[in-house]
Amino acid sequence: MHNKNKIIISIIIFIILIFFFIRISSPKEIDDVHPEILCSEKYIEKSDVLWVIPIFNNTPISSNKKWCNDILSLNKSIGMHGVYHNFEEFNTDINQEYLNQGIMIFERCFGFKPEKFKSPQLKISKQNKKLIKENKMELKERVNQVIHKVYHCNDDGLFKNQIIDFF
Ligand SMILES: [Zn+2]
Structure with missing residues (x-):
């Protein structure tokens, strides 16, 4: 093999290994x-x-108190994931009122306001980014998705949960 190719392949393997270890050691x-x-x-x-959708299929999480308590009892960090989780929901500009629906339902379920936010399909407009920050929520974006192992409840992510488990 050409020497230059060897170097390039070594670098790629090195980067893959780094990612592997970052992902294995991060929450x-x-x-x-x-x-x-x-x-x-x-x-x-x-x-x-846990990235929770406040309202899905028109069902607010707060209408299922047992579920809310079960999730709370797991003692895990909980973030807000969209409001209705429509396709690319946050790629078109929303307003405060719209966002409030999600925040309110979230708070009614868990007893505290969401402190972090991840948008559906990770798509979010500039204006919406600003709105999330104004609401004192930490926005998690694509970098977060790459350096953490992220499963999907219904296993419909780009990669299956089993693959995520492995890499
Ligand atoms: Zn999602």
């Missing part, structure tokens, strides 16, 4: 948590951060 997350989305307990248990 795990799970997206799309909602009482109406079937979720594998195994992956909820493995995760440190």
Whole structure:
């Protein structure tokens, strides 16, 4: 093999290894948590951060108190993941009133306001980014998704949970 190619391949392997170790050592997350989305307990248990959808299929999480308490009792970090989780919901500009629906339902369920936010499909407009910051929520974006292992409740992520588990 040409020497230059050897160097390039070594660098690529090195970067993959670095990612592997960063992902293995960082807290795990799970997206799309909602009482109406079937979720594998195994992956909820493995995760440190639960990304909860406040209203899904027009069902607010706060209408299921038992579920709220069950999630709370897991003692994990909980973040808000969209409001309704429509496709690319936060790619078009929303207003404070719209965001408030999610915050209110979240608070009614868990007893505290969300402190971190992840948008559906990780898509978010400039204006919405500003709005999230004004609401004192930490925005998690693509970098977060790459340096953490992120499972999906219904296993419909770009990569299957089993693959995420491995890499
Ligand atoms: Zn999602």
